[in-house]
Amino acid sequence: MGKKRMRGGHTPRPRGFAGVRPDKRLGQNFLIDEEVIATIIEASGVTEKTLVLEIGPGTGALTLPLAERAGRVIAVDLDQDMIDGLRVKTFGMDNVELIHGDILQTDIKNVTAESLREYGLEELRIIGNLPYYITTPIIMKLLEADTGAKSITVMMQKEVGDRIAAEPGTRASGAITYPVHYWAEVTEITDVPRECFYPVPGVDSVVLRLDLRDRPAVKVRSEEMLMRCVKAGFSMRRKTLLNALSSLDGFDKKTLSEALENAGIDPGRRAESLSLEEFAKLSDSLQEA
Numbered sequence: 111m112g113k114k115r116m117r118g119g120h121t122p123r124p125r126g127f128a129g130v131r132p133d134k135r136l137g138q139n140f141l142i143d144e145e146v147i148a149t150i151i152e153a154s155g156v157t158e159k160t161l162v163l164e165i166g167p168g169t170g171a172l173t174l175p176l177a178e179r180a181g182r183v184i185a186v187d188l189d190q191d192m193i194d195g196l197r198v199k200t201f202g203m204d205n206v207e208l209i210h211g212d213i214l215q216t217d218i219k220n221v222t223a224e225s226l227r228e229y230g231l232e233e234l235r236i237i238g239n240l241p242y243y244i245t246t247p248i249i250m251k252l253l254e255a256d257t258g259a260k261s262i263t264v265m266m267q268k269e270v271g272d273r274i275a276a277e278p279g280t281r282a283s284g285a286i287t288y289p290v291h292y293w294a295e296v297t298e299i300t301d302v303p304r305e306c307f308y309p310v311p312g313v314d315s316v317v318l319r320l321d322l323r324d325r326p327a328v329k330v331r332s333e334e335m336l337m338r339c340v341k342a343g344f345s346m347r348r349k350t351l352l353n354a355l356s357s358l359d360g361f362d363k364k365t366l367s368e369a370l371e372n373a374g375i376d377p378g379r380r381a382e383s384l385s386l387e388e389f390a391k392l393s394d395s396l397q398e399a
Contacts, residue, residue: 140168141239141265143306146317147171153299153319154237154263156180161231163222163257165213165238165248165264168192170199172237177206181231184221186213205229214247218255236262242313245270246286253293253320262294262320265302271316279385285344288386289337292327294320328390336393343381343389351384352377361396369395 141147150172156162160180167173167185173196177183186209187193193210200206207225209216222234236259240248245266252262266274275296276282290296299317304310330336338358346354355366370377373391375384384392 139239139307139309139311141171141302141306142308143302146300146302146306147175149300150237150263150265150317151175151179153297153317154235155261155319156235156237159232161222161225161229161234163218163234163236163259165236165240167196167208168239170196172239173206174199176237177203181205182207182225182229184209184225186211186216188212214244214251218252219257222257222259234259237264239265242267242270242311249274249286249320250289253289259322261322263299263317264320265315265317268301268314268316271298271318275316275318279383279388281382283382284347285340288340288389290320291386292333292336294322296320328386330390331394331397335397336390339389339393339396340381343384347381349380350378351375351381354381358396361399365399366396369399372398 154162154176156176156179158179158181162176162180162183164173164176164183164185167187169192173183173185177200182205184207185196187196188211190210193208196206196208200208209221225231226234234257236252236257238248249262249264252259270286272282273284274286274290275298276284276287278287278291297319299319302315302317304312304314307315326333339355342355342358343351344354345357352363352366352370355361355370356363358366361369367377369392373388373395375388375392
């Protein structure tokens with residue numbers, strides 16, 4: 111599917127809950143554009159055999175149409191008022207489960223595996239409109255949770271989304287780029303102008319679909335070491351790779367220099383210039399050091 115650009119423009123206030131206002135502390139900006147909602151639902155690949163885990167359902171703009179298409183929807187929201195309002199909106203819908211909680215503290219694998227078994231569903235897909243201020247931790251949590259999810263379709267700040275979707279080894283790449291591409295294939299679904307939300311945020315958004323790989327993109331001796339190398343390399347992205355990697359605990363510069371040489375990587379390069387395969391070679395070289 112090619113990436114689309116939504117038109118934006120004037121949008122009405124959402125049909126929310128009486129007396130409930132968006133909470134800035136929780137990064138609440140409610141999606142209110144029907145075209146964007148339809149695009150996300152269609153791109154997510156949800157069917158009647160799907161268990162959907164929805165992150166941050168808010169006023170239910172995605173929850174209700176998802177419930178009409180999916181076998182079951184589990185929606186997790188940190189805001190008790192939102193959960194209470196959704197209980198009213200979803201009354202009588204026996205395939206919707208609402209959880210008041212922090213997705214970063216939720217045992218995703220346990221919650222979803224139980225529902226998959228109990229309701230005889232065939233796949234898990236994760237969908238959400240992520241708060242801008244914790245997008246990266248949520249993405250990493252979802253990738254590392256080992257849930258067996260087929261895909262993750264999420265909306266986020268465009269700047270972060272562009273970084274995630276960037277090709278590893280290009281100037282647009284960042285620390286988040288590599289773990290995402292390690293575990294998933296990334297498809298940009300659509301750009302979403304800020305006018306598609308209420309209240310209107312100060313930035314535009316983008317919807318990405320991460321299709322989880324059957325096996326990681328590269329083979330490494332230690333995933334933990336690979337992620338440590340990436341994090342260290344981008345901790346000082348303007349520094350040379352040798353200097354940036356000096357933040358790795360347990361390795362002196364001599365060992366780091368030898369590991370880079372053994373991996374065939376010039377120590378004067380910068381992290382953003384390395385491909386995922388090169389980071390894998392560096393990780394293995396350090397694992398052997």
